[in-house]
Amino acid sequence: MNFLRGYCGKILMVNLSDSTFEEIEIPDTIYEHFLSGVGLGAYILYKYVPKGADPLGPDNILGFVSGLLTGTGSFMTGRWMAVCKSPLTGGFGDANCGGTFSPAIKQCGYDGIFFKGQAQTPVMLFIDNKGPQLLDATALWGLDTVATEAAINQMITAKKKLAIATIGPAGEHQSLIAGISNDGGRMAARSGVGTVMGSKKLKAVVLAGSKMIHCENPETIRTISRDYAKKVKSSNLPPMVTGAILPLMGKSMIATDKAIPIDGMLSTAIMKKWGTGFTNTMGMTMGDTPVKNWKGSVVDFPYLKYRHMNPDLIQKHETQKYHCYSCVIGCGGLCDIKNVTNGRFPHTHKPEYETVAAFGSLLLNKDRDSIFLINELLNRGGMDSISAGNTIAFAMECYEKGWLNQEVTSGLDLTWGNAEAIMTLVEQMIAGTGFGAILQNGVKKASEILGIESAPLAIHAGGQEPGMHDPRLDPILGIHYSCDPTPGRHTIGAGSYYAYMRIWEDVTWAPKVKLGEDKSEEYEATNQVGLKSMVNACIKQILDGSGGCFFAMVSGLNHFKIFDYLNAATGWQKTPNEYMTIGLRMQTLRQAFNVREGINPRNFKMNERLSGHPPLKEGPLKGKSFDMDEMMGVHYQFMGWDKKTGIPTKTALEDLGFCDLEMEDVTHD
C-alpha cells in the first residue's frame, strides 16, 4: 500500500455500543474507484450499513470523511463530509463543511472516522498521536455548540489547537433537521447528520493529531496552487463598487435570454468582498431568491424591504474576515452583534445568503437584526437554517389560510414578516418545545401532522427542503433538487454552474455553452439538458470526493485544475473523462444505496410549485414552468438509470464496476 498518494489508506471504525476501535485498511483500488470524501463514505455505508437499518438505531453508521486532496498543498480543498443514512429522507445522507476539521482527520492518520452502535451515556471521541479514546461527555450534554467547544478546550490540553465537531441541543433531542458544527458554528447542516450523531449519544469528535499528509508530486501541486492564488489575488472590486449595484446586476442578468461565456474567476472578487451575501439583493431582482414560501416574487418583497439585506449593511458588523483551511478566497467573516441582541451574543459568523433568504424574503421578514440573532441561535442550537426557514414559511402560509390558529401555535401570531414570532419559533424548534415541537422535524413531517390538505404547501424534495435558489429561473437546478440521491440541495448542479465551470475544455463529451444559445431551451427535457445535468452530478461527486469547495468549482475548472491536482496527489495518470466515470460511479452508488433501502427515486420529485405549477403571476419569473417528470427522465437516462424508475440499470452497474460491493439487490433489467 502506498501512503504517498494524498490519502492515508485506512479508516477508524468506532463501535459506540461496546467502546471498541477497529482500524480498517482500505485498498488502493477503492480510492481509484470512489476517491475519498463522499465516495469513500458511500462505499463504507453501502458495505457496512445493513439493508433496512433504522437511521436512528445502532445499525446506522455516521462517518466524518476528509477529502482526497485535503492537506496535500492544494488550494480550496479543505472540506469534510458527514455521511449516514438520513433520517430525513430515508436514503443516503451527506453534508459538508469547511473550517479546519478536514485536515485534522487526516492528521490523525485516517481518511475517515466512522461510528456504529449507540452509547449508553453521552461520550466524545478524542484522538491524538497516541490513538483514539472515548471520554465521558455527560457534562457537555445540553450545551450549545459554541459552549461545547469552549468547555472542551478547557477540559483537554493538547500540543495543537483542537479541531472539534459537535452537535447542539437540536441534535441531542433528535430534531430531524439537526446538523453538526465545527469552528464555532460553521455547519454541516443537511440530511439530519446531527440527528444521527445525537441518536448515538456522540456529543463531539475532538482531534489533535499531527501526522504528516504526503502526496506523490507536491511540486506540481504547488505550481497549480500558485497559479490559482495569483489570479484570485488580482481579482478585486474597486473600492467605489458598493452593494447598491447588485440589484442592477440581477436585473441585467435576467434581461437576456441568451447564454454568454462567463469567467468565474472574476466573480471571486465579489466573494472576497461580500461572501455569499451578494446574492441577498441581486437574487431578488433576477428571481433567484424565493419569496413567501416560494409563491411570491420581488413584487411582494420590494426594494424598500429587501434593501435591508444589502450586504454592505451586514458588512458593517464584520470585525474579521476568515478563510477555511487552504482557501485563498476567504468568504467567511465574524460579525459583532452585541448591539442587536442586547448583549446576549457577542458575535456570530457572517450570515450566509441561504440563511438571509430563508429568514428574510421567504418569510417576508425585513428585520435584519432578527436574522443576525436567528443565525446565531441556529448555529449554536445545531439546526439547518435552510430546512428551518422553509418549515416556518410553510407554517406561515397555513396560518394565512386559517388552517392554524394561535391555540395551535402556542399563542404565536404567524403573520408574514412577524420577526418576533419567528425568533421565538426558532428557539422553540431548537428546544423541541411549544409549536416548535411540531416544526422541529422539517416541513414534510409537519405537514403530515397538520393534515393532507397542507401537503401542497410543504416545499421539499423527498423530505428535504430546497436551498434558496429557484428552479423556475434555472430548471437544471430542479433536476438536482429532484434527482440527487440526497435531494433538495442547491450545490449539486445548475445550468448557471455549468456555464461557469467550462468543463468542456477538459471533458471531451461535455457540451460546450455557445455564445448566443437560447437559455429557454433549458426549460425542455432535451438531450442537451440531460447531458449537462449528468456532467453536473459527476463533477460534484469528484469535488466532494476531493474535499473541494463549490466556489472553486464555479470559478472555472480552467483555473481550479482539479483533475491535474488529483493526478499530482495520487500519481495516477487519469484523463478528465476517466475521472468523470469515477464521479458517475460515486453517484450511482449513492443512488443504489437508496434503491436498496426501498426508496422509489421518482418520489423525490420536488414540490410542483418549484417547477411553475401553477406559474407565478408576476415578477421576473412570471409564467415560467417546465415538466419536472420529463426532466427527471432525461437525467436518469444519461446517468445510465432506468428512464421511468430512476433505478440503475444492470448494464450500468456492470459497466461501472463496484469492487467488492454486492449490487444484486438493486439491479434492473
Place this chain on the structure above:
Amino acid sequence: MKVQIYPPPFANLNALDEDGMLILEPGARLSSVYRRLKIPLVLQPLVICHVNYQRVKLNTQLKDGDVISFILPLAGG
C-alpha cells in the same frame, strides 16, 4: 488578432463568434473592445474588466490571445 472575451450581459454579442472570440486590428487597445461591445457610456464606470486577470487602463494595448473578462457574479452559498 483574436482575443477571448467574457462579456457583460448587456454587451453587443454580435461582435463575437460562438466561442466568445473577438477579432481586432493588431495593436488595438482595450477601449476598442468597449466600442465593439457597445458598452453604454453611462455604465462604463460600473463595469469591472480585467485583462489576463489584471486590472488595466482603457488605453492598454492588447495582444493576440489576451483574455478580457467582465465581472459577473456567481450564485450559490
